[in-house]
Amino acid sequence: PVAAEDQKFCLKEVLDTFKLCLSENKEVYLEHYVAGWRGLVRFLNSLGSVFGFISKDAVKKIQILVAFLNDENGSQYVTIQSMVKYELENELVDLTKCGKYPESGCRTLLRLHRALRWLELFLERLRTSTEDSKTSVMCAEAYNESLAQHHIWMIRKAANLSFCMLPGRPAFFEVMNVGPPEQVLAMLGEAIPLISEVYQITEALYAQHNLLDLP
Numbered sequence: 757p758v759a760a761e762d763q764k765f766c767l768k769e770v771l772d773t774f775k776l777c778l779s780e781n782k783e784v785y786l787e788h789y790v791a792g793w794r795g796l797v798r799f800l801n802s803l804g805s806v807f808g809f810i811s812k813d814a815v816k817k818i819q820i821l822v823a824f825l826n827d828e829n830g831s832q833y834v835t836i837q838s839m840v841k842y843e844l845e846n847e848l849v850d851l852t853k854c855g856k857y858p859e860s861g862c863r864t865l866l867r868l869h870r871a872l873r874w875l876e877l878f879l880e881r882l883r884t885s886t887e888d889s890k891t892s893v894m895c896a897e898a899y900n901e902s903l904a905q906h907h908i909w910m911i912r913k914a915a916n917l918s919f920c921m922l923p924g925r926p927a928f929f930e931v932m933n934v935g936p937p938e939q940v941l942a943m944l945g946e947a948i949p950l951i952s953e954v955y956q957i958t959e960a961l962y963a964q965h966n967l968l969d970l971p
């Protein structure tokens with residue numbers, strides 16, 4: 757028998773967890789959302805320690821959300837929809853400036869949500885790239901188009917520097933461990949619409965409640 761930690765990492769399995777995120781009536785299960793992020797962090801860590809400052813922050817946010825899920829009020833956190841409703845009704849969110857709730861579920865998830873948009877843009881670039889495309893360029897373009905707008909200068913600088921350390925496209929496909937390039941592209945073609953749907957549902961929910969700029 758092979759221990760779980762010895763099993764080779766496969767990005768398909770990670771992206772598949774985003775399939776489990778959507779309930780029948782299109783609510784987003786927090787448990788699976790967080791599991792998807794856990795897998796992405798493992799993938800990021802396998803790319804090298806220069807990305808440690810990124811994965812550390814993601815892990816911190818994952819832990820905050822898991823703590824809510826395991827708390828006595830965990831049943832209020834089953835879906836992102838129920839979390840938003842619960843935290844707003846009970847005034848557990850700092851809406852305009854940081855105050856009593858610097859680690860609310862709503863503001864914490866918003867950070868991962870914004871990063872999910874980066875992921876969508878990056879994977880779409882990977883999917884439509886050619887053999888001589890540079891992962892660092894695709895990554896930087898996706899970042900500057902999305903997440904960067906929410907980051908201070910120093911983080912933007914550090915992020916853009918770290919992108920130069922990304923493995924090239926062939927090695928990057930290897931690490932994904934999905935199979936030959938054709939299979940990687942097919943897998944991406946399936947995963948991207950899913951990630952996009954989860955992103956759009958969350959985006960609409962946050963927009964509806966005016967939560968897109970939570971401090």
Ligand code: 1PZ
Binds near residue numbers: 803814874903
């Ligand atoms: C494959 C290469 C990975 C590139 C990932 C691109 C994202 C770069 C993000 C750099 C963020 C690093 C440090 C922390 C920043 C935090 O200030 C912000 C805001 O949180 P706050 O300060 O308000 O509490 N955190 C974030 O924006 C969350 C970033 C999560 C990034 C997860 C990336 C996962 C990558 C998966 C790879 C497939």
